[in-house]
Amino acid sequence: MEQFGFYAPTRIEFGTGVSGRIANEVSALGASRVLVITDKGILASGMVEPLLRQMEQSHITITLFDAVKSNPRDIDCHKAAALGLEAKVDLVLAIGGGSPIDTAKAVAALITNGGEVKDWVGEQKLHHPTLPLICIPTTAGTGSEVTMFAVITDAEQNLKTCIADTLIAPALALVDPGLTMSLPPLLTASTGIDALTHAIEAYTCNLHNPVSDALALKAISLICQNIRQAVEQGENLEARSNMMLGSLLAGIAFGNADVAGVHCMAEAIGGLYDIPHGIANSILLPFVMEYNIPAALERHAEIGRAMGVAPASMPDHEAAAAAVEAVKKLSLDLEIPRFKDLPNVNPDDFNLLAARAAANISAPSNCRPAGEKEYYELFFKAYRG
Ligand SMILES: [Fe+2]
DSSP states (O other), X not given: OOOOOOOOOOEEEESTTGGGGHHHHHHHTTOOEEEEEOBHHHHHHTXXXXXXXXXXXXXXXXXXXXXXXXXXXXXXXXXXXXXXXXXXXXXXXXXXXXXXXXXXXXXXXXXXXXXXXXXXXXXXXXXXXXXXXXXXXXXXXXXXXXXXXXXXXXXXXXXXXXXXXXXXXXSEEEEOGGGGTTOOHHHHHHHHHHHHHHHHHHHHSTTOOHHHHHHHHHHHHHHHHHHHHHHHOTTOHHHHHHHHHHXXXXXXXXXXXXXXXHHHHHHHHHHHHOOOHHHHHHHHHHHHHHHHGGGOHHHHHHHHHHHTSSOTTXXXXXXXXXXXXXXXXXXXXXXXXXXXXXXXXXXXXXXXXXXXXXXXXXXXXXXXXXXXXXXXXXXXHXXXX
């Protein structure tokens, strides 16, 4: 067995109601002036208000930034950091899905390191520790509450960029499945497929290790056994909890392995067309899996078995094919939009998208080498459906 390392710096508190500990946890981290980062949809859902009230009752000063959009932009990070600096905040709290969490990571870094997002894009570029960060995820998908990555769109170029730094890993994740109960069906489905993509890419990428493998396989099982119920019966707490756990495990897995070709392509189309991240992954996942099977047949067969669509006795090539078909069927059943049905998508852009996918920080992690030509063909395959 080859040597490997494993890094899990975020303390995790998991379970229905754990978000109610927020005031105590802020105080335990020695903080009293909190910058809360969320979006208007989460704010309108009513789940933020009780958390703010509880902190105020504990004499914690709140500064609120609620202007995060999906595919979060660098210019909003700069505004939020300026707000936080002016209020002299000593902790950042993210409440929401991947967009508020990734924004909060960048903001916590900007407040102590200065500069702009583009100054810190890349691996291990930060000079100083960030402000402490607490994350309360409200979707079962991103896994960002336990990773050291922040994916932020350069608004001038409509280009997704990534800050990858151990210093931006959150100090604490309060993972409360109860907060996902009111998530609408399409958002539950698309964020759930994002989590499934994290697990599949962590398991098949070149940087996987035995610990990330175990987490990824468990995540694949949990997600595939529960995603339909979570979408169809939003009030099913057991399904919601299992999805949240699956998303969390997948986050720890890809945080210690990597994502791969699906995310390289999804980030390209997310940046250019502002397509929700989970939908972008769902459109691309089966086609990249199909492409990757020759390089990792056994692993794709294991994915089929973990999904519950291939019995142990099924030969590897059939089990791997069953996994691809099951992923396609899942997106259809969950009524996730198809690539060609999305607004603004134009095949004339596929050269640019392929170049961006090939240049992604995670491109070398894909188990089967792929360059611009291969990504271009994969974009067309996905477009034809
Ligand atoms: Fe993702």
